[in-house]
Amino acid sequence: QRNLRGRDFLTLADFSSEEIHWLLQHALNLKRMQQEGIPHPYLQGKVLGMIFEKPSTRTRVSFEVGMIQLGGQAIFLGKQDIQLSRGESLYDTANVLSRYVDGVMIRTFSHQGLVEFARAATVPVINGLTDTHHPAQVLADLLTILEHKGRLQGLKLAYVGDGNNMAHSLLEGAVKVGMHIAVASPEGYEPDAAIVAGAEEVAKETGSQVLITHDPVEAVQEADVVVTDVWASMGQEAEQAQRETVFKPYQVNAELCQHAKSDYLFLHCLPAHRGEEVTADIIDDPHSVVFDEAENRLHAQKALLSALMR
Numbered sequence: 001q002r003n004l005r006g007r008d009f010l011t012l013a014d015f016s017s018e019e020i021h022w023l024l025q026h027a028l029n030l031k032r033m034q035q036e037g038i039p040h041p042y043l044q045g046k047v048l049g050m051i052f053e054k055p056s057t058r059t060r061v062s063f064e065v066g067m068i069q070l071g072g073q074a075i076f077l078g079k080q081d082i083q084l085s086r087g088e089s090l091y092d093t094a095n096v097l098s099r100y101v102d103g104v105m106i107r108t109f110s111h112q113g114l115v116e117f118a119r120a121a122t123v124p125v126i127n128g129l130t131d132t133h134h135p136a137q138v139l140a141d142l143l144t145i146l147e148h149k150g151r152l153q154g155l156k157l158a159y160v161g162d163g164n165n166m167a168h169s170l171l172e173g174a175v176k177v178g179m180h181i182a183v184a185s186p187e188g189y190e191p192d193a194a195i196v197a198g199a200e201e202v203a204k205e206t207g208s209q210v211l212i213t214h215d216p217v218e219a220v221q222e223a224d225v226v227v228t229d230v231w232a233s234m235g236q237e238a239e240q241a242q243r244e245t246v247f248k249p250y251q252v253n254a255e256l257c258q259h260a261k262s263d264y265l266f267l268h269c270l271p272a273h274r275g276e277e278v279t280a281d282i283i284d285d286p287h288s289v290v291f292d293e294a295e296n297r298l299h300a301q302k303a304l305l306s307a308l309m310r
């Protein structure tokens with residue numbers, strides 16, 4: 001834990017298997033404490049700045065509530081409300097905010113922009129989603145799978161859809177905890193080759209298998225966990241109609257889920273478009289744990305915040 005204090009949380013690839021397992025255990029403890037009404041003011045007097053360049057429901061509320069439950073506070077900084085919208089650089093913004101707050105969570109477009117922001121900041125910086133990564137979400141996803149399955153090692157996770165931020169962070173996170181991962185995407189929408197190569201390297205050490213395919217049935221075959229995400233992410237609204245055509249064969253529906261294990265879990269980071277990437281019957285099915293997953297954003301991030309900012 002001492003090793004985590006002061007660190008940035010930009011991708012799961014930056015964290016060791018032991019650190020991820022520690023964060024998950026810490027999250028389970030914090031969740032139990034919250035449920036039993038045991039105070040845990042580990043961040044008393046600390047303030048988190050939260051920059052949002054894209055909309056958010058879960059990320060904003062879970063980080064803000066998490067800080068309050070830890071005895072601290074959070075400040076919402078919408079892009080339009082700060083000078084970032086008038087061209088002040090990320091470098092200057094990071095330097096200035098570092099003089100006021102004890103940590104910054106940022107949701108932005110360019111991952112490189114996040115990296116530059118974190119380099120300039122002198123306080124821990126947490127990735128609240130970029131175009132290519134969503135590690136805070138995947139920490140909550142791993143917590144949800146662990147709670148429902150009692151283990152992570154050796155389980156197979158199938159991700160069907162766009163090779164986007166969720167696909168990348170799931171690849172990076174799954175191999176760290178010894179889960180097998182299969183990603184099925186249409187041609188031209190595969191996950192980034194460098195991220196896949198990095199995951200394959202880690203997989204050699206942890207015993208995970210990584211499969212990248214264009215065939216959703218092959219990916220979902222015997223899966224313990226089935227995951228999907230929207231076809232058009234934030235910032236890709238103009239591509240919505242074209243993507244609907246390309247991704248149609250990648251819809252997660254009852255027919256596809258028949259290929260998964262009989263006790264499979266369905267996860268979706270939300271927001272979902274029912275009838276597009278997933279049918280309503282699947283998201284409302286008992287196999288679906290999407291609302292536990294959303295809740296676990298809170299507990300996983302409290303573990304993260306208290307480890308980095310204590």
Ligand code: CP
Pocket residue numbers: 055056057058059060129137269270271
């Ligand atoms: N899953 C997720 O990050 O949701 P929001 O966009 O609502 O924060």
Ligand code: NVA
Pocket residue numbers: 129131164165166229230232233234269270271
């Ligand atoms: N891939 C989606 C995830 C939303 C939480 C997006 O980037 O919009």
